[in-house]
Amino acid sequence: MRSEAGAPDTGAFVVAGRTFDPATGEATFTYRLGDDEFTERLTLDPALVTGRMPLHVSAALDLVHLVMGTSYYKLAAPGRVVVERAVTAAQLAVAQAAYTDGLGEFAAVNRLPVPHRVEFDAELWEPEAAEPAGEGGALLPVGGGKDSALALVVIPDGTALAINPTGAQRDVARAAGAPLVEVRRRLDPLLAERTEQGGLNGHVPVTAINSAISTLVAVLGGHSPVVFANERSADEETLTVDGVGVNHQYSKSFAFEQLFAAAAAEVGVGYFSLTRQLSELATVAAVAALPLRTSILSCNRSYTQRHTGGQAEQRWCLHCDKCLFTFLCFAVFLRPEEAVAVFGGNPLDDASLADGFRKLWATEKPFDCVGERAESAAAMAHLAASLSWGDAPVVRALGAEAAAAAEVTGATVARFLAPRGAHAVPPRYLEALQRVLAGARSAVA
Numbered sequence: 415m416r417s418e419a420g421a422p423d424t425g426a427f428v429v430a431g432r433t434f435d436p437a438t439g440e441a442t443f444t445y446r447l448g449d450d451e452f453t454e455r456l457t458l459d460p461a462l463v464t465g466r467m468p469l470h471v472s473a474a475l476d477l478v479h480l481v482m483g484t485s486y487y488k489l490a491a492p493g494r495v496v497v498e499r500a501v502t503a504a505q506l507a508v509a510q511a512a513y514t515d516g517l518g519e520f521a522a523v524n525r526l527p528v529p530h531r532v533e534f535d536a537e538l539w540e541p542e543a544a545e546p547a548g549e550g551g552a553l554l555p556v557g558g559g560k561d562s563a564l565a566l567v568v569i570p571d572g573t574a575l576a577i578n579p580t581g582a583q584r585d586v587a588r589a590a591g592a593p594l595v596e597v598r599r600r601l602d603p604l605l606a607e608r609t610e611q612g613g614l615n616g617h618v619p620v621t622a623i624n625s626a627i628s629t630l631v632a633v634l635g636g637h638s639p640v641v642f643a644n645e646r647s648a649d650e651e652t653l654t655v656d657g658v659g660v661n662h663q664y665s666k667s668f669a670f671e672q673l674f675a676a677a678a679a680e681v682g683v684g685y686f687s688l689t690r691q692l693s694e695l696a697t698v699a700a701v702a703a704l705p706l707r708t709s710i711l712s713c714n715r716s717y718t719q720r721h722t723g724g725q726a727e728q729r730w731c732l733h734c735d736k737c738l739f740t741f742l743c744f745a746v747f748l749r750p751e752e753a754v755a756v757f758g759g760n761p762l763d764d765a766s767l768a769d770g771f772r773k774l775w776a777t778e779k780p781f782d783c784v785g786e787r788a789e790s791a792a793a794m795a796h797l798a799a800s801l802s803w804g805d806a807p808v809v810r811a812l813g814a815e816a817a818a819a820a821e822v823t824g825a826t827v828a829r830f831l832a833p834r835g836a837h838a839v840p841p842r843y844l845e846a847l848q849r850v851l852a853g854a855r856s857a858v859a
């Protein structure tokens with residue numbers, strides 16, 4: 415039998431029990447879908463667990479439980495979620511956003527109706543005003559790439575956090591001199607089995623999951639705020655389906671940040687994105703001027719379980735959409751030999767990659783973490799006019815069409831360097847960011 419949404423009818427997805435053992439730092443989160451039961455496991459460092467504020471810990475575990483469920487819900491996407499524990503209205507709003515817009519790409523790829531609509535069945539409870547988490551200072555989740563590297567430089571006294579840490583994340587934290595907290599996440603192996611057997615698959619709002627885990631770590635370790643590095647460019651839709659925007663990076667958007675911040679505040683944790691007003695080009699302008707630039711790794715292919723399981727070396731693949739986009743941005747601020755020293759190769763020299771670069775400003779952008787169409791076009795047009803990059807085969811092939819695409823919106827690299835747009839960065843952190851940006855500007859000038 416099929417449900418209205420077009421997926422197999424499995425009734426409701428159930429967010430069931432959860433456990434947490436402060437002695438071992440092991441947490442389990444259980445879900446039911448049809449006849450199947452799934453349990454995802456988190457391993458936290460028991461040294462983090464201060465034993466304070468059990469109510470906040472409990473609410474933070476609930477937040478993790480809710481959003482982590484998207485991985486298992488997507489096997490059948492039944493359009494109905496039953497939550498067995500009572501949740502707050504702010505938590506429910508986060509869950510609604512994560513299962514609907516957060517699964518927008520998943521719905522589009524699987525040809526389910528967009529927007530993906532999900533009905534929640536949950537009891538609500540009213541939280542009391544929260545005490546602040548503690549004196550542990552800022553917690554900075556690090557993905558190993560350029561954005562969080564910049565955050566580590568702006569907030570040098572912060573603590574880094576890596577979820578399923580890889581060599582790249584450890585390297586960047588070490589290079590920044592930040593202490594690193596590590597959390598291990600283990601998907602239920604039954605998920606891969608059911609996916610293999612034909613369950614639906616697609617992208618999950620992973621920043622929502624990382625945000626919830628970071629908030630739990632912040633509560634346990636007495637940290638606040640949790641500082642993400644999600645840029646303004648993450649707000650742009652990847653493509654439009656029947657007039658509805660679908661965004662690969664939805665859980666990095668400002669809309670999601672605001673919903674999540676309300677839920678984090680209930681457990682005494684501040685939550686914001688430091689780079690919210692920055693384009694990708696503005697972030698790269700700063701990172702390109704930092705010694706840390708040789709420690710970063712933004713290629714998502716190198717973060718798959720196959721790679722992070724230790725079976726392959728982590729490096730830039732220089733073929734995926736994110737590598738092409740990141741290289742394009744860095745090329746604006748580096749000479750070819752400097753770029754090659756960072757990336758280990760030069761995709762602008764490989765004419766067969768021209769189509770891959772062109773997709774960065776197409777109506778349907780790649781489902782990857784790439785910047786705005788206009789900033790990619792502006793970057794390529796900028797290179798075409800430069801002495802050091804103008805002769806690269808891809809730049810020669812695409813320079814004129816990129817310039818035409820950029821002209822439609824009046825996009826220039828300079829326009830993308832100025833911070834703009836709404837944000838929730840507290841003044842102290844905004845000033846620190848501005849200082850680092852100004853230092854970088856004078857370094858590239």
Ligand SMILES: CC(=O)N[C@H]1[C@@H](OP(=O)(O)OP(=O)(O)OC[C@H]2O[C@@H](n3ccc(=O)[nH]c3=O)[C@H](O)[C@@H]2O)O[C@H](CO)[C@@H](O)[C@@H]1O[C@H](C)C(=O)N[C@@H](C)C(=O)N[C@@H](CCC(=O)O)C(=O)O
Pocket residue numbers: 485486601605609615616617618619620621622623662663664665666714715717718719720782783
């Ligand atoms: C690393 C990566 O990009 N993975 C995406 C890829 O998955 P793949 O099969 O190639 O490898 P794995 O990540 O190892 O996944 C194996 C299977 O497990 C499922 N799964 C994984 C993580 C999870 O939390 N839940 C899961 O159910 C997965 O579906 C596989 O079956 O393709 C997937 C399908 O499109 C993507 O969902 C995988 O993306 C990861 C969840 C991921 O961590 N991606 C980030 C690198 C990423 O996209 N970051 C964005 C932020 C977007 C957001 O906030 O939503 C960014 O950097 O901007």
Ligand SMILES: Nc1ncnc2c1ncn2[C@@H]1O[C@H](COP(=O)(O)OP(=O)(O)OP(=O)(O)O)[C@@H](O)[C@H]1O
Pocket residue numbers: 554555556557558559560561562563575576577578621624641642643644666711712713783
């Ligand atoms: N495994 C992870 N553990 C902790 N935080 C993470 C993890 N993956 C991503 N993040 C955080 O999520 C946010 C968005 O991730 P994103 O991949 O865009 O950032 P990044 O890795 O810093 O840079 P890049 O875009 O160059 O990869 C960043 O703040 C990043 O630090």
